[in-house]
Amino acid sequence: MSVEQLLAVLIDGIIYSAWLFVAAVGLTLIYGVMKIVNVTHGSFYALGAYAAASITGALLARGMPPSLSYAVLLGSALLVTLVVAPLIERGILRFMYAKDEVVILLITYALFLILEDAIKLIWGVSPYFIAQPYGLLGSFDVLDLTYPYYNLILVGVAILCGGGLAWMLNHTRTGKLLVAVIHDTEVSRAMGINVERMYLFTFTFGSMLAAVGGAFTAPTVSVVPGLGVEVIVLSFAVVVIGGLGSLPGAALGAVIVGLVRSATIHYLPQVELFVIYLVMAMVLAFRPRGLFSLAEARKI
């Protein structure tokens, strides 16, 4: 167990954690505010990746300076979410809030399947590549290993998303209203908070985080149908480990999963396939509501 290898475990783990956190944090936000286990989160991740790959690719082909591609990746994710998320929330979900959580889960699953097919209708089944931003910034060496600087962008995006969200929740009026809704929807409504507007904002913002995750992953992968499936499974694992609805929980869950997976790949690759679920099972065995679950007052 050399120092070099430990360092590699740490770096690989942090890169993976950053990716996981960006993909999963919106899921925990939406659950926290709206109490929806939102399966369409995976669709927004895929939509972000597709929008980023197609828009950035088209602009690069038309002579856009490659250095602008990072802004275009971000802009594409914001654009696609601002179009699709309000449509889904206002058009479908708002009629379902009175229904049981399981029913809403099934509805978001149905929407996930519809969006998967819609993606195929719009973009087809052939892969999209937008690899220029990945190698554009060059790479750095850590001892004997080379990493592209782009990985640092991913870590930066994760820190910005997490930090920005924490700041928004704690230091802005909208954030404080959201915290009130998280705490008690009925009392918030009685106090005059426009809960419906908060739901629209939360769903759009949470979905946007997934789309940003997809957009910044696009340069490192082949953007193909089914991209969101793997992500939604991993994201659920992360937020369940951390505690559904908890922002620090999502961060800690992502770090735990990232580091454990990285250590396993380096030291015991045979068990990599199920190690994430092993961690999840162990956490849930001792903390059935996740690491950061809050004590809940019983409502009568």
Place this chain on the structure above:
Amino acid sequence: MHGLKKVVAAAVAAALVPAFAAAQEAPPLKIGVVSFLSGAAAGPFGVPARNAAEIMVEMLNAAKVPAPYATKGFGGAALQMQLVDEAGPATTQVTEFRNLVQRDNVDVVIGYISSGNCLAIAPVAEELKKLTVFFDCGTPRIFEEKSYKYVFRTASTATMDSVGAALYVMDMKKGKINSIAGVNQNYAWGQDSWSDFEASMKKLAPGVKVGTSQMPKLFAGQYNAEISTILAAKADVVHSSFWDGDLEAFILQAGPRGLFKRSTVVLTTGETAMYKLAEHIPDGVVIGARGPYGPYAPDSELNRWFSKTFEDRYNVPPNYAAYQMAQAILGTKAAWEKAQAANGGKRPDTDQVIAAFERLTFDSPGGRIEMAIGAGHQAITETVYGVSKKVKGKMTVANVKRYPASAVNPPDGVKAADWIAGGFKK
């Protein structure tokens, strides 16, 4: 009056002749074609295979395929194709297969890219007694672990790819290989590919060390940690049987990290990505095509016709998945027509087609195919490897070496692992 009667009689006869001829025409044959139409495997594999199936069915029905396949359809009977998406778990595929056979009454099923799906479908095909031809999946376990009457595979197994890759890198590096590493998907195809490659290398280069063997989950997409361990292993040769979007993601992530510079990387299915990702694959990467397909296909009339027809319609050259689909359809046609000829020109039943298919030798755009192992149900072919080389910015292959079928496939009745461990005895 008599004259008028004759005219009327002649007119009636003339009108009836085509109807009579139509009544005599063989009723159409229904073939179920299963390929990935969605999911990560659709773009690089499933859709090119589907496109090849569409071309072949259309051209066979129009009797426009060159000799020896110039007759219409199968033995004069037109083909009706029913497409099924291979995406989804193996349980879904078993249900879809039952639907094809029991609800849609297809005469033959041709399909399956995933080794996992082939392993699940084979016993069901046997249970339903339906002629089933696997066109692409690679795990050698299918005919090694059981024998099947109704199941055939017209593509070679992963053993050929792995042994061929080992022979090629030994030739390329003149035997000077001290260490190897692998990154393969964690299911039947990846596991079998790696175990055959590792065993072959240990036989060909005794004392070779295994730096690391990584087995990420299928469709994992993120390979930073795996690439770190492979880079740290500093292996002379890195083997990967990755396919679909995983292969493309691996190439995109490994390139900027210098893996292609540090080791000789073997991509046994690299041909499916070599044109799309040409700018990300440096010279010197060993490219496989799972046999003599794509850039490695022989210069024959059948190949020229197939590649031109495919490229004219779809604006891209056919990749190996397309070749293998065409090969499966032509192999089934060859067996069907051999059985029909033996049956006095009448439509053969399934048992007769099976008897004709066993140990059949037929031509495909990829060359001569022999149903030589698996008791005559499993094909063998020669295999070919080369390295990537850009010529005037266009991706090509160089240092191409061909290995005859008998050098890269076990003899009939011998398990791949035993054959490799025994020193590749013919």
